[in-house]
Amino acid sequence: MRVGLSIGGGISAMEQVDPRDLAADGFAAVFIACYEDEMRWHAETAAHFSRECQSAGLEVFAVPLGYGKVMAPDPSTESLYVSEHPQNCQLDSRGRRVPRACPNNPAFLEWFSSNMRTLAWLLECRGFLWDEPGFHFSRGAWACRCRWCQRLFFARFERQLPLELTPEVERFRRESLLMFLLAAAAAVKAVDRRLVSAVMPGSSATSREAGLGSDALEGLADASAVEALSVYVPWQSEGRDMEIALQNTWKQLADAVDAAGKGSMLWIGGSPHPRDRLLEAIEVAAAAGVPLLVIAGHQTLTASVAYERFRPRLSQTIRRIEGRSTRSASH
Ligand SMILES: [Zn+2]
Numbered sequence: 001m002r003v004g005l006s007i008g009g010g011i012s013a014m015e016q017v018d019p020r021d022l023a024a025d026g027f028a029a030v031f032i033a034c035y036e037d038e039m040r041w042h043a044e045t046a047a048h049f050s051r052e053c054q055s056a057g058l059e060v061f062a063v064p065l066g067y068g069k070v071m072a073p074d075p076s077t078e079s080l081y082v083s084e085h086p087q088n089c090q091l092d093s094r095g096r097r098v099p100r101a102c103p104n105n106p107a108f109l110e111w112f113s114s115n116m117r118t119l120a121w122l123l124e125c126r127g128f129l130w131d132e133p134g135f136h137f138s139r140g141a142w143a144c145r146c147r148w149c150q151r152l153f154f155a156r157f158e159r160q161l162p163l164e165l166t167p168e169v170e171r172f173r174r175e176s177l178l179m180f181l182l183a184a185a186a187a188v189k190a191v192d193r194r195l196v197s198a199v200m201p202g203s204s205a206t207s208r209e210a211g212l213g214s215d216a217l218e219g220l221a222d223a224s225a226v227e228a229l230s231v232y233v234p235w236q237s238e239g240r241d242m243e244i245a246l247q248n249t250w251k252q253l254a255d256a257v258d259a260a261g262k263g264s265m266l267w268i269g270g271s272p273h274p275r276d277r278l279l280e281a282i283e284v285a286a287a288a289g290v291p292l293l294v295i296a297g298h299q300t301l302t303a304s305v306a307y308e309r310f311r312p313r314l315s316q317t318i319r320r321i322e323g324r325s326t327r328s329a330s331h
Pocket residue numbers: 090091102103104105144145146147148149150
């Protein structure tokens with residue numbers, strides 16, 4: 001098993017992290033958050049950082065965040081596109097614009113694709129991770145009912161888009177997001193066909209309302225936009241047993257991707273604090289057969305004050321499970 005690290009925090013984190021340290025600690029991959037509003041001015045810093053990661057032997061995945069906030073696991077992420085183009089944002093079932101671009105809006109789609117092509121040109125990387133793409137949903141109101149969505153729904157189902165979130169509407173939202181992901185994958189592949197398109201469906205209880213949830217992994221693994229599926233295991237916040245949560249989630253994920261012949265990765269939150277049981281979690285994931293375990297993230301782990309003391313043990317654990325998988329792969 002290989003272990004990756006997700007580096008949120010944008011440009012300031014990239015300026016603090018030395019990729020050679022990460023490689024020395026045993027990390028094999030990094031997932032770099034690329035924020036829309038920062039990339040306008042600091043794209044060179046991100047490009048430099050990804051090059052340094054590559055030369056340190058780390059596999060790099062770009063994680064675009066903001067960009068109209070279709071991919072917005074964190075609602076506080078800013079998007080200049082959203083503030084400058086309210087007319088391209090989602091319209092909810094109460095007729096209000098919400099601060100998230102509509103993935104069915106052709107003008108937004110064009111802007112988004114062009115930005116992803118630029119990112120793909122700039123960053124030397126293995127692929128892109130599309131993080132929790134979704135439609136707006138809150139307290140009984142859902143989106144999107146903009147004219148593009150109405151038109152597409154009518155063309156697809158030959159009736160008006162209902163006001164209620166019917167199973168048909170759920171299907172429409174899901175298919176819309178998969179079409180959007182297909183466009184996103186096509187945009188980066190236009191630059192380099194080898195770039196992997198990985199998708200992280202929402203893991204929270206509301207992810208189903210957002211349109212794509214990790215509760216329907218099989219359907220997602222089958223989608224042509226998805227080359228690798230990435231699933232976050234929030235065992236801490238859900239108060240679940242770590243071992244059971246990791247093993248069960250991995251089993252569901254492995255079943256889905258094996259049947260579809262796609263790649264996979266599992267994410268966990270991690271810190272040096274004993275309550276996060278990070279070293280044990282790495283052992284459990286390796287024993288279960290997870291190919292790539294990504295630790296989210298840099299702030300709670302590698303940038304934390306307790307990291308220096310934790311480092312030797314973490315690095316030993318990673319080396320140990322690495323050695324194990326190498327042996328089993330060679331025999
Ligand atoms: Zn719409």
